[in-house]
Amino acid sequence: MSDVTDATTANQAPTPDDAARLADSKKAGPxxxxxxxxxxxxxxxxxxxxxxxxxxxxxxxxxxxxxxxIAPIADMLFRSVENQxxxxxxxxxxxxxxDWDADAGALPEAPVYKALxxxxxxxxxxxxxxxxxxRLNYELTGVSSLFRKSGRKVEDMGxxxxxxxxxxxxxxxxxxxxxxxxxxxxxxxxxxxxNEDSGDRQPRFELRDxxxxxxxxxxxxxxxxxxxxxxxxxxxxxxxxxxxxxxSALYDDLTGPNAAQIANYSGFGADxxxxxxxxxxxxxxxxxxxxxEDIDKDWSSMDVWQTIQMYxxxxxxxxxxxxxxMQKTPDGPALRDENERIYGTLFMRTMFMSLMIxxxxxxxxxxxxxxxxxxxxxxxxxxxxxxxxxFWTSLLVRTSAWKVMLQxxxxxxxxxxxxxxxxxxxxxxxxxxxxxxIIAMTHILLPFMILPLYSVMQTIPPTYLRAAKSLxxxxxxxxxxxxxPQSVPGIGAGSILVFILSIGYYITPEIVGGTTGTFISNxxxxxxxxxxxxxxxxxxxxxxxxxVLGLYWAYDKIVGIDNVKLG
Amino acid sequence: xxxxxxxxxxxEFDRVQKSYDGENLVVKDLNxxxxxxxxxxxxxxxxxxxxxxxxxxxxxxxxxxGDIRLDGKSIxxxxxxxxxxxxxxxxxxxxxxxxxxENLSFPLEVRKIGxxxxxxxxKTALDRVQMGSFAGRRPAQLSGGxxxxxxxxxxxxxxxxxxxxxxxxxxxxxxxxxxxxxEITNLAHELGITVxxxxxxxxxxxxxxxxVAVFDDGRIQQLAPPDKLYEEPENSFVAQFIGENNxxxxxxxxxxxxxxxxxxxxxxxxxxxxxxVSKAGERTRVSIRPERVEYNKERLSPDAHTLKAEVLEFIYxxxxxxxxxxxxxxxDFVIKTRNAPDQVRLKPGQQIDIGWLPDDCxxxxx
Numbered sequence: 047m048s049d050v051t052d053a054t055t056a057n058q059a060p061t062p063d064d065a066a067r068l069a070d071s072k073k074a075g076p077x078x079x080x081x082x083x084x085x086x087x088x089x090x091x092x093x094x095x096x097x098x099x100x101x102x103x104x105x106x107x108x109x110x111x112x113x114x115x116i117a118p119i120a121d122m123l124f125r126s127v128e129n130q131x132x133x134x135x136x137x138x139x140x141x142x143x144x145d146w147d148a149d150a151g152a153l154p155e156a157p158v159y160k161a162l163x164x165x166x167x168x169x170x171x172x173x174x175x176x177x178x179x180x181r182l183n184y185e186l187t188g189v190s191s192l193f194r195k196s197g198r199k200v201e202d203m204g205x206x207x208x209x210x211x212x213x214x215x216x217x218x219x220x221x222x223x224x225x226x227x228x229x230x231x232x233x234x235x236x237x238x239x240x241n242e243d244s245g246d247r248q249p250r251f252e253l254r255d256x257x258x259x260x261x262x263x264x265x266x267x268x269x270x271x272x273x274x275x276x277x278x279x280x281x282x283x284x285x286x287x288x289x290x291x292x293x294s295a296l297y298d299d300l301t302g303p304n305a306a307q308i309a310n311y312s313g314f315g316a317d318x319x320x321x322x323x324x325x326x327x328x329x330x331x332x333x334x335x336x337x338x339e340d341i342d343k344d345w346s347s348m349d350v351w352q353t354i355q356m357y358x359x360x361x362x363x364x365x366x367x368x369x370x371x372m373q374k375t376p377d378g379p380a381l382r383d384e385n386e387r388i389y390g391t392l393f394m395r396t397m398f399m400s401l402m403i404x405x406x407x408x409x410x411x412x413x414x415x416x417x418x419x420x421x422x423x424x425x426x427x428x429x430x431x432x433x434x435x436x437f438w439t440s441l442l443v444r445t446s447a448w449k450v451m452l453q454x455x456x457x458x459x460x461x462x463x464x465x466x467x468x469x470x471x472x473x474x475x476x477x478x479x480x481x482x483x484i485i486a487m488t489h490i491l492l493p494f495m496i497l498p499l500y501s502v503m504q505t506i507p508p509t510y511l512r513a514a515k516s517l518x519x520x521x522x523x524x525x526x527x528x529x530x531p532q533s534v535p536g537i538g539a540g541s542i543l544v545f546i547l548s549i550g551y552y553i554t555p556e557i558v559g560g561t562t563g564t565f566i567s568n569x570x571x572x573x574x575x576x577x578x579x580x581x582x583x584x585x586x587x588x589x590x591x592x593x594v595l596g597l598y599w600a601y602d603k604i605v606g607i608d609n610v611k612l613g
Numbered sequence: 614x615x616x617x618x619x620x621x622x623x624x625e626f627d628r629v630q631k632s633y634d635g636e637n638l639v640v641k642d643l644n645x646x647x648x649x650x651x652x653x654x655x656x657x658x659x660x661x662x663x664x665x666x667x668x669x670x671x672x673x674x675x676x677x678x679g680d681i682r683l684d685g686k687s688i689x690x691x692x693x694x695x696x697x698x699x700x701x702x703x704x705x706x707x708x709x710x711x712x713x714x715e716n717l718s719f720p721l722e723v724r725k726i727g728x729x730x731x732x733x734x735x736k737t738a739l740d741r742v743q744m745g746s747f748a749g750r751r752p753a754q755l756s757g758g759x760x761x762x763x764x765x766x767x768x769x770x771x772x773x774x775x776x777x778x779x780x781x782x783x784x785x786x787x788x789x790x791x792x793x794x795x796e797i798t799n800l801a802h803e804l805g806i807t808v809x810x811x812x813x814x815x816x817x818x819x820x821x822x823x824x825v826a827v828f829d830d831g832r833i834q835q836l837a838p839p840d841k842l843y844e845e846p847e848n849s850f851v852a853q854f855i856g857e858n859n860x861x862x863x864x865x866x867x868x869x870x871x872x873x874x875x876x877x878x879x880x881x882x883x884x885x886x887x888x889x890v891s892k893a894g895e896r897t898r899v900s901i902r903p904e905r906v907e908y909n910k911e912r913l914s915p916d917a918h919t920l921k922a923e924v925l926e927f928i929y930x931x932x933x934x935x936x937x938x939x940x941x942x943x944x945d946f947v948i949k950t951r952n953a954p955d956q957v958r959l960k961p962g963q964q965i966d967i968g969w970l971p972d973d974c975x976x977x978x979x
Contacts, residue, residue, distance in 0.1 A: 512673055513708075517723065518771065520694055520722045523723055528719075
């Protein structure tokens with residue numbers, strides 16, 4: 047800073063002003079403004095207002111884009127790895143399955159089946175087991191119906207315990223008694239004071255501390271039950287009888303390690319508990335493994351358990367593997383069978399057809415851009431309207447029009463037959479295949495190529511061509527070596543626009559593409575709206591986004607993004 | 614225009630006409646012939662047809678009528694790239710995507726000249742314009758003057774015998790323009806090339822050319838060497854257009870002894886050389902250069918007519934004094950005097966007598 051001041055003032059005759067400034071700048075430390083604050087700070091202060099005003103002006107758009115564009119995209123991308131549904135729906139099972147080693151060849155042990163019973167029981171009460179079934183069905187066909195079937199039958203499975211407790215004492219039948227036994231004193235008082243008809247909120251169930259220690263399993267299940275009744279069903283907890291799963295938990299607690307302390311318990315229902323503790327040794331027990339096998343023998347299949355184990359983690363690479371025609375196996379990711387691979391082909395086809403479309407757009411658009419750029423402004427504007435005309439027509443209308451044009455009995459085939467170019471019995475298949483998609487999409491995306499080409503060509507002065515010709519170049523050489531290289535930025539801009547638009551195109555391939563002319567986007571749409579496998583759709587979308595960004599990067603490396611001009 | 618049909622003509626325009634819209638002629642009956650090695654400038658106001666002539670010669674416009682011959686052969690039907698004419702454009706037209714060397718290599722490549730030959734020629738051409746060290750640069754990295762030098766080198770690198778220049782120095786500042794004017798003329802004479810140079814700057818035309826063709830209204834008004842053009846303009850357009858000029862209007866009183874006596878509109882009588890007048894009674898414009906006007910009586914011949922003048926303004930310009938006078942009712946009469954030690958400095962309001970030699974005063978068309 048001070049060097050610069052010195053250099054500039056050194057060449058001029060010094061004025062008193064200069065001398066003062068010179069003296070200022072020669073002092074050590076930062077340059078000061080007139081009032082003694084550092085110059086940098088006062089500059090920042092002066093600019094801050096401007097910056098704030100600029101930010102305020104763009105804020106509405108910024109917020110709009112963040113809320114409606116960035117956030118949904120981020121959410122969608124997150125879905126491609128998110129897999130919490132398995133561990134949330136089957137928390138106990140997945141917990142226990144962590145230690146299970148599938149390679150040993152043995153099915154999981156009894157506690158796992160017990161946990162599965164509890165999980166599915168709770169899940170079916172919450173009606174979550176079918177969702178989990180559909181999720182796992184993406185990975186292993188048949189799981190969906192297995193879960194639906196199990197959900198229906200699991201209710202009866204633990205009733206053996208409920209019946210035996212109820213037979214032992216009527217005390218266990220009443221929800222009221224359970225509340226007295228499990229609920230905290232505060233809650234009980236609140237609940238007694240609550241008037242159901244008043245419309246006030248029902249006091250939320252609170253667990254009694256000592257019972258949670260004494261009967262941990264039972265307390266946990268009862269809490270889930272109470273919560274479900276109060277929140278999901280919005281029923282009065284006093285009038286509801288506990289789920290069967292609570293009784294099986296009670297059985298577990300009474301036979302478990304804490305059983306000895308029940309004798310010392312003195313709270314509500316202590317005598318009933320002690321009586322039950324004495325009686326449980328005589329109880330008939332349930333073999334949950336066998337019971338599940340009864341429901342469906344798939345429960346004794348290693349595949350089902352392996353799938354559950356593999357998809358236990360909260361995040362999974364499964365969707366991405368699926369999107370590249372691979373699958374998770376116990377031995378790590380592996381390619382799917384030949385006949386199950388579809389996405390690789392689809393990605394390749396999307397790339398290939400997008401390239402074809404971009405190429406046709408260049409071939410058709412370049413001469414048009416040239417003519418527009420070299421015509422007088424009036425005529426060029428008129429022709430430009432014709433170029434833009436398609437934008438004023440609905441995309442669907444244009445695409446449907448191509449259907450009429452291209453079909454076997456359509457305008458083009460009729461004309462060709464009439465001209466004798468093709469025989470009547472060998473009409474060309476121009477639609478419901480790749481040809482149809484390429485023709486229709488080239489037409490639809492052509493303006494995106496012509497516009498940047500035109501605006502770049504407009505900036506190339508005609509003197510360059512004249513100069514080249516005066517130097518001895520033929521028309522073609524002058525064009526190819528002088529004009530064309532200067533129009534490349536326009537081709538680049540147009541190609542990027544057309545390629546990126548076509549790679550994600552959906553409607554046109556859907557309508558005219560048939561089965562062989564569809565794009566990856568059609569598959570994504572299918573998974574979003576029909577198969578509801580959003581995770582896979584998100585993974586496919588993420589890959590598509592990565593490919594586009596990769597191509598953009600490659601383009602920047604090879605051609606240079608500075609060489610892209612829109613005008 | 615006497616030499617239109619001379620046999621050693623290198624470039625020849627023969628009754629050439631050009632119209633763009635079929636209604637108006639931009640170039641009306643152009644006849645011009647240039648010997649080899651001549652530096653000819655087409656000078657004229659914009660819209661006078663000079664650039665159109667150049668473009669017809671280059672082949673970018675076709676003549677509506679007439680013949681353009683190069684070295685005796687008609688080139689009307691030869692496309693521009695086969696004419697072998699070098700051309701320098703006003704906006705340089707250097708190809709922005711090529712380096713300086715590639716720009717120079719371009720005309721050689723299209724002529725299929727071998728690589729080592731090409732490199733030699735490029736080096737010579739660049740050295741000729743003192744740009745030898747800029748071969749690897751892109752045009753955008755050069756200043757305007759440097760770009761024009763490269764454009765010149767490119768137009769010369771394939772050794773054309775005829776080079777056309779379309780206001781090549783129009784976009785440069787005064788000082789650079791003067792340096793380049795000098796360089797271009799030197800180069801042209803050194804290489805013995807024929808140059809057709811278009812400009813609207815008369816100083817440029819006078820300093821550079823062997824001959825100047827003054828264009829107006831689609832015609833050549835006068836074609837002459839610079840000194841002749843300045844000192845002996847053939848009509849009032851040329852007299853007005855070239856250099857500074859004082860004009861007095863009047864009627865020819867009589868013609869005697871090779872001089873015309875003109876009665877100015879104010880009534881005063883002056884002597885003038887009759888150029889475009891032949892008999893008494895014709896209206897005329899009398900033209901006299903500011904530096905040929907004399908107010909020091911001792912320097913005037915005793916029989917010369919003098920005029921009364923009043924000094925309106927005196928401007929000190931360093932090397933000269935420029936004085937504005939009111940003469941014969943007109944107050945835009947200007948005289949220029951050299952700043953010599955004995956020179957009188959006139960004061961506004963002063964009444965003086967002015968006069969001139971009759972040979973310096975030309976009676977032109979009205």
